[in-house]
Every structure is written in structure tokens, then in C-alpha cells.
Amino acid sequence: MAQFRVCPDSGFYFDKSAESLMKANAVAGAVSLLIAGILALGVILTRWQEVHLLPADVFYQVLTGHGINALIFWIIFFEMAILYFASSTLLRTRLAAPRWAWLGFALMIIGMVMNNVAVLQGNSSVMMTSYAPMQAAPHFYLGLILFAVGALIGCFVFLGTLVIARDDRTYEGSIPLVTFGALTACIIAIFTIASGAIILVPTFLWSIGYIGHIDAAMYRVIWWGMGHSSQQINVAAHVSVWYLIVGVLFNARPMSEKVSRSAFLLYILFLQLASAHHILVDPGISSEWKVFNTSYAMYLAVLASMIHGLTVPGSMEVAQRAKGYTKGMFEWLRKAPWGNPVFSGFFFSLIIFGFLGGITGVVMGTEQINLIIHNTIYVPAHFHATVAVGTTLTFMALTYLLIPVLFRRALFLPGVAKIQPYVFSAGMTLMILFMLGAGTLGVARRHWDMDFTGALLAFEYSGTAYTMMAVAGIGGVLGVLGGAMYLVVTVGSLLFGKKLDESAGLFQGFGVPLAPSAYNVEQPERLQMAPKLAVEQHGSAGFEAPGTFALALALLVCFVVYYFINWDYLSSVWPLS
Amino acid sequence: MSSFLPPSERNWWSTPVGKQEILWIGIALIWCLIMFFMMPYWHIYGKQNLSNEAYQTNAPRFQAKVDAMVASYKVGEEAGVPIVKPPPGSDVYMLGRLWQWYPILELEKNQSYRLHLSSMDWNHGFSLQPVNINLQILPGYEMVITVAPDQAGEFTVVCNEFCGIGHHLMLGKIYVKEY
Numbered sequence: 001m002a003q004f005r006v007c008p009d010s011g012f013y014f015d016k017s018a019e020s021l022m023k024a025n026a027v028a029g030a031v032s033l034l035i036a037g038i039l040a041l042g043v044i045l046t047r048w049q050e051v052h053l054l055p056a057d058v059f060y061q062v063l064t065g066h067g068i069n070a071l072i073f074w075i076i077f078f079e080m081a082i083l084y085f086a087s088s089t090l091l092r093t094r095l096a097a098p099r100w101a102w103l104g105f106a107l108m109i110i111g112m113v114m115n116n117v118a119v120l121q122g123n124s125s126v127m128m129t130s131y132a133p134m135q136a137a138p139h140f141y142l143g144l145i146l147f148a149v150g151a152l153i154g155c156f157v158f159l160g161t162l163v164i165a166r167d168d169r170t171y172e173g174s175i176p177l178v179t180f181g182a183l184t185a186c187i188i189a190i191f192t193i194a195s196g197a198i199i200l201v202p203t204f205l206w207s208i209g210y211i212g213h214i215d216a217a218m219y220r221v222i223w224w225g226m227g228h229s230s231q232q233i234n235v236a237a238h239v240s241v242w243y244l245i246v247g248v249l250f251n252a253r254p255m256s257e258k259v260s261r262s263a264f265l266l267y268i269l270f271l272q273l274a275s276a277h278h279i280l281v282d283p284g285i286s287s288e289w290k291v292f293n294t295s296y297a298m299y300l301a302v303l304a305s306m307i308h309g310l311t312v313p314g315s316m317e318v319a320q321r322a323k324g325y326t327k328g329m330f331e332w333l334r335k336a337p338w339g340n341p342v343f344s345g346f347f348f349s350l351i352i353f354g355f356l357g358g359i360t361g362v363v364m365g366t367e368q369i370n371l372i373i374h375n376t377i378y379v380p381a382h383f384h385a386t387v388a389v390g391t392t393l394t395f396m397a398l399t400y401l402l403i404p405v406l407f408r409r410a411l412f413l414p415g416v417a418k419i420q421p422y423v424f425s426a427g428m429t430l431m432i433l434f435m436l437g438a439g440t441l442g443v444a445r446r447h448w449d450m451d452f453t454g455a456l457l458a459f460e461y462s463g464t465a466y467t468m469m470a471v472a473g474i475g476g477v478l479g480v481l482g483g484a485m486y487l488v489v490t491v492g493s494l495l496f497g498k499k500l501d502e503s504a505g506l507f508q509g510f511g512v513p514l515a516p517s518a519y520n521v522e523q524p525e526r527l528q529m530a531p532k533l534a535v536e537q538h539g540s541a542g543f544e545a546p547g548t549f550a551l552a553l554a555l556l557v558c559f560v561v562y563y564f565i566n567w568d569y570l571s572s573v574w575p576l577s
Numbered sequence: 578m579s580s581f582l583p584p585s586e587r588n589w590w591s592t593p594v595g596k597q598e599i600l601w602i603g604i605a606l607i608w609c610l611i612m613f614f615m616m617p618y619w620h621i622y623g624k625q626n627l628s629n630e631a632y633q634t635n636a637p638r639f640q641a642k643v644d645a646m647v648a649s650y651k652v653g654e655e656a657g658v659p660i661v662k663p664p665p666g667s668d669v670y671m672l673g674r675l676w677q678w679y680p681i682l683e684l685e686k687n688q689s690y691r692l693h694l695s696s697m698d699w700n701h702g703f704s705l706q707p708v709n710i711n712l713q714i715l716p717g718y719e720m721v722i723t724v725a726p727d728q729a730g731e732f733t734v735v736c737n738e739f740c741g742i743g744h745h746l747m748l749g750k751i752y753v754k755e756y
Contacts, residue, residue: 057742090581127739131700173583216715247580254580257589259598282713283631283720291616299609306605367616368625374711375702375737442709444737449745456656457748459733530579543597573708575624575725
């Protein structure tokens with residue numbers, strides 16, 4: 001029989017086995033982030049040409065490890081925790097098949113270790129993308145495959161939990177928006193893992209000699225079916241977390257359930273083929289295909305993100321205005337809890353994801369504009385805005401919310417936690433902006449030496465490019481410092497944070513539940529629908545969130561101006577046809 | 578607080594949507610449509626488009642074409658790499674291999690050439706600097722683009738797709754001369 005405890009501060013119910021799984025996955029994610037962060041420092045200090053720390057072979061090895069740990073392991077472990085939270089905890093239900101969930105977790109750990117060992121051994125420095133026919137050691141691919149199988153099991157446990165909740169009628173009405181968003185992420189994850197299997201299984205067989213040839217173009221098309229879609233899992237997951245955070249902090253309700261849910265649905269329908277924008281300058285793929293898949297498919301997903309960009313802060317604004325922060329356009333924002341890292345982390349991630357990540361992503365995903373951006377350092381600048389700030393910072397903010405609730409510990413060094421989102425965002429923004437600049441000047445990504453020392457022919461980038469890479473380096477170091485602050489607070493909280501529950505101990509922090517006495521509920525009360533509003537809010541009133549609308553228009557203006565600047569830049573390069 | 582609670586209305590899908598959201602969705606949709614139209618527009622009126630011309634090939638076959646061009650039009654050598662000056666309007670070839678772009682091309686300003694690109698081994702990135710034109714070059718595929726250099730000078734082809742330990746040594750040259 002499933003056992004539950006209720007968190008006295010938040011009112012969330014935790015199923016014992018789901019709770020342990022959330023903790024275990026979150027901790028495994030933090031370990032991956034630690035590895036990724038240490039490796040990030042190596043990458044940053046090498047690309048900063050004046051420092052140029054690592055030798056070439058180590059640099060490429062470190063870059064491979066950084067990419068995989070940051071983009072895959074950290075985020076997917078954390079997303080597993082989110083899936084269990086959004087199903088079991090939010091719906092007040094027992095977790096389906098906890099043993100299967102543990103098996104999935106074990107496979108993910110084995111896969112992660114195996115892949116990291118392969119990279120560490122030095123014969124798998126093939127970058128995260130591992131483009132065939134460049135070959136890594138067999139256990140490099142096998143590790144990724146095992147990790148993906150583990151994640152797939154987690155996805156099915158999540159779906160099973162939704163089914164149990166519905167059958168047991170643990171909630172009234174429809175599933176909450178946050179759970180709906182998590183379901184979106186889960187569906188995209190299943191598609192992603194299927195693409196991954198289609199390409200990684202043959203590649204693994206090729207690496208052990210059972211298959212003779214992997215076509216380079218086929219590899220890129222299918223690999224990106226996994227590689228890009230996995231980033232859409234992140235978007236769906238972190239947008240869900242944004243809704244959760246505004247709900248918890250401000251009692252905010254979605255401006256319209258219909259609009260927000262439809263936007264999530266657009267992600268499922270239209271994001272997948274957006275992986276096409278990785279192959280815009282590849283041979284053998286027609287322009288019609290490229291235009292169709294990047295515009296029709298991707299722009300409807302872009303539309304969805306633009307909708308969330310309005311409705312997430314909009315719902316916060318409506319809630320704040322209802323509390324009386326109605327002065328001017330922005331009192332609701334000025335009076336927000338800027339000292340609370342849950343809020344500041346969430347809000348910075350929203351802004352940087354939209355303004356830097358979103359705009360640059362759409363611009364470089366334009367068929368012709370991709371010509372002046374493909375494989376320059378502009379590309380990592382873009383995805384650091386989306387993933388390293390958008391997703392990662394959101395998950396950091398969520399951690400600050402969950403440490404007291406899930407681990408029953410107070411935050412360790414709250415002063416550090418308070419400024420952490422500021423340090424991380426400032427550092428990353430600096431790095432991203434200057435990498436975007438350097439990319440525009442043609443600086444290549446995944447490149448050890450801007451000086452080309454020892455090459456037969458010579459080439460020199462402009463002095464400005466060097467300056468930009470140096471400033472990006474400073475920003476990157478600051479970002480790593482912000483990441484380290486996060487880990488100090490998190491690990492410190494688990495070890496030394498004040499116990500909010502007497503039975504919260506060290507080992508409780510690492511997967512084992514609280515003392516048995518904490519679990520005294522057999523089945524929580526049925527989850528009721530959100531209270532109805534006293535006054536009908538929607539439809540009749542004019543602009544309920546004018547400040548947010550102004551911010552959204554500011555985003556649009558930046559977007560339009562920057563988009564056409566890039567067309568202008570494109571028009572200045574050599575004619576091609 | 579309903580973001581993590583079931584919606585307050587059972588029939589949430591039939592509740593009216595606020596004007597502000599409708600307006601924003603409309604604006605965003607129009608912007609998405611404009612961005613869509615820009616791509617076909619540029620195919621018709623813009624000067625920087627990739628052709629859809631590509632062929633399956635293999636390393637020896639492409640190498641043979643490169644060698645034939647080098648044999649016919651070689652005009653010099655730099656750092657052991659032949660400099661080739663093919664006639665304007667002709668088919669010119671450049672191959673990427675670990676870790677070199679081969680050969681060096683000498684082109685005339687404002688003349689167009691059919692440039693064939695392929696890789697002998699792994700993925701490479703053709704990144705023409707400082708112009709900043711970037712193409713993905715795959716083994717087994719021959720990409721053909723018509724290029725018309727409109728600036729004279731020395732241009733460098735940097736490899737910007739990771740291709741192993743010597744990746745950062747992989748450079749090529751294109752000289753554009755004005756007559």
C-alpha cells in the first residue's frame with residue numbers, strides 16, 4: 001500500500017517511492033551538472049585565446065564531456081524528477097511501478113557512467129553530436145543508448161501514474177496545467193528517444209563492426225531528430241516549471257487554460273521537424289523541404305513560445321494587480337520578491353530565454369541566414385541562452401523551491417542563494433552576447449586555436465574577434481562561479497541545512513525517505529478544482545496585463561529589427577546560387 | 578493558484594479568451610507568416626541562395642575530378658599546395674580532407690564559377706573568411722553552388738566542423754583577382 005506524507009509548509013503530498021525517486025534523480029542531475037561545470041571551465045579558459053589553457057586533445061575531450069553532461073545527463077535526470085513530481089505529487093497519487101522506475105534510474109546511471117568513462121579514456125572525443133563517419137568507442141554509444149532506455153522507462157512510469165490517478169479519481173476535473181505541460185514534455189521525449197534509437201543503435205553496431213557504413217547525411221538528419229527534439233523536451237519542461245513557480249509564488253492562475261494548453265499542443269505538433277534547421281546548409285536536401293520544415297513546422301512552435309512568453313508573466317501580473325500592485329505599468333514587477341532566488345531565477349530565465357535564446361534561434365533557423373551563422377560560435381551562444389539559462393536556471397530556481405518541500409531542509413547559505421541567479425545570469429548574458437558577436441565575425445565553434453598555430457597556411461581573425469572571445473571568457477568564468485554557488489547551496493542544504501522535519505537526515509537527502517512516522521496518510525483527500533474567481537475576469541475586461549503586453553511588444557520590436565539586420569548582413573556576402 | 582490545480586471550470590475549453598491574448602496571438606501569427614514569406618521571397622529576389630544541386634559521390638571519384646582540374650590549370654604552389662586558376666564560368670573543385678582544403682583556387686572578381694565541394698573522410702565545415710559564408714561538407718556527397726566573388730583579395734577557408742585532433746590546422750585559400 002502506498003504511503004504518503006504531506007508537507008506542512010506547501011501542502012504537497014508525497015508518495016514515499018515517488019519522493020525517493022525524485023531525490024535520487026535530482027541528486028544524479030546535480031552530479032552531472034558538477035561534472036559539466038568543471039569541464040565548462042576548461043572550455044572557457046581555452047577558447048579565451050590569451051589564456052589558452054588546455055592542449056588540443058584535452059580540449060576536444062573536455063568539450064565532448066561538457067556537452068553531453070550538461071545537455072543530456074543533467075537535464076534529463078532533473079526532468080525525470082519533474083515528471084514524477086508533476087504526476088504523483090501534483091495529482092496526489094501513488095507512482096506506477098516504482099520498481100520499474102528504479103530500473104530506469106539504474107540504467108540511466110550505468111549509461112551516464114559508461115559514456116563518461118568512454119570520453120575519459122580519450123578515444124571518444126567526437127563531440128556531443130558524434131557525426132559519423134567519425135567513430136567513438138562502442139561503449140560511448142552504448143552508454144547513451146542505456147541512458148535513453150532508462151529515460152524511456154521513466155516516461156512510461158509517468159504515463160502509468162496519470163492513468164492510475166484518473167482511475168482512482170484522485171483529482172476533480174482535468175489535470176492541472178503544469179501536469180499537462182509535463183505530459184507534453186513526456187510525449188516529445190518518447191519521439192526523441194525513438195529517433196535516438198533509430199540512429200544510435202546502428203551506429204553502435206557499426207562501431208563494433210556489424211554494419212559496414214553509416215551515411216553521413218542520414219546520420220545528421222536522424223541524429224537531429226533526437227538532438228533537437230531533446231531540447232524541445234526542455235522547453236516544454238521549463239515552461240511547465242514557470243507556470244508552477246508563478247502558481248506557487250503568486251497564486252497566479254493561467255490567463256486562459258485553453259490558450260496555454262493549446263500552446264503546449266503546438267509544441268507536440270510542430271516542434272519535431274524543427275530539427276531541420278540543423279541541416280540548412282547541407283548538400284542533398286532541397287530548399288522546399290528546408291523552407292517547409294523550418295517555417296510551417298517551426299514557426300507554429302515559435303508562436304507557441306511567444307504565447308507562453310505572454311501568458312506566464314501575464315498571469316503573474318494579473319495576480320499581482322489583484323493584490324493591489326496596480327500603480328503604473330510595472331509596479332507588479334517592481335514589487336516582486338527579487339530577493340527570492342526562486343523568483344529571480346525564474347524571471348531571468350524567462351527574459352534571457354526569450355530575448356537572447358528565442359530571437360537568435362529563429363534568426364539562424366532561417367534558411368538563407370543560416371549561411372552566415374552555421375557552425376560559428378554564434379550557435380553555442382544561442383543554445384546557452386536557451387538551455388544553459390532558459391532550462392538550467394529554471395531548474396535551479398525550482399531546486400530552491402523544492403529543497404524545503406522535498407528534502408525538508410532549509411537553504412544553506414541563503415545569502416549566497418539570494419544572489420546566485422544574479423551572478424549566473426550576468427555571467428551567462430555577457431558570455432552569450434559576446435559569443436554572438438564573435439560568431440558574426442566568423443569565429444568557428446568547436447575550435448581549439450584561433451591563431452591556427454602550426455597550420456601550413458595562415459589566417460588571422462580580426463582584433464575585435466579576439467576581444468569578444470576574451471569578454472565572453474570573463475562572462476563564462478562568472479557563469480561557472482554562479483553554477484558553483486548553486487551547487488554549494490544545494491549540496492550544503494542537504495548536508496548542513498537546518499532540518500525542517502526532525503527525521504530529515506543526510507541519507508534522507510540521498511534517496512531514502514524520511515522516518516516512517518512521517519508517512520501517515522494512506523490516500524490523500526481528492527484534489528479539488530481551483531476555486532472559481534469571484535468576478536469573471538476574462539473576455540469582458542480590456543487589458544488585464546498591460547505591463548506584460550508592453551514587454552511582449554518590446555520583444556517583438558527587438559525580434560523584427562534584429563531579423564532584418566541579419567538579412568541586410570546576408571545581402572552583403574558573395575552572391576551564391 | 579490553478580496552474581498546479583485542476584482548472585476551476587470543468588469546461589475550461591469553452592471559457593472565453595481575453596482580448597489581450599487574442600491580440601498577441603494575432604500579432605505573433607502575422608510575424609510568423611512574414612518570416613515564412615521572407616524565405617521564398619529571397620529565393621526569387623535575393624542573391625544569396627544555395628542551389629539544390631548535389632550528387633552522391635565517393636572519395637576516389639571526387640579526387641579524380643580535383644586532380645584533373647589541378648593538372649589542367651595549375652599556375653603555382655604555396656606551402657606545397659597547388660594554386661589553380663580555372664577559367665571563369667567553369668566547374669571548379671575543392672575537397673576537404675584531414676586536415677586540409679585542397680587545392681588553392683584563384684578566381685576572377687565578378688565572374689561566376691560552379692564550385693563543387695566534397696569531403697574525403699569525415700564531416701568538414703567550409704567557412705569562408707572574412708566573408709563569413711558557411712557550408713556543411715559531407716563525405717559521399719558532392720555539393721555544387723554557383724559563386725560569384727564580388728570582392729578582390731585573399732580569402733581563407735576555415736574548417737568549422739570538428740574533424741579530429743588536427744581540426745584547427747585545417748585551412749584553405751581562395752584568391753580573388755581583379756583584372
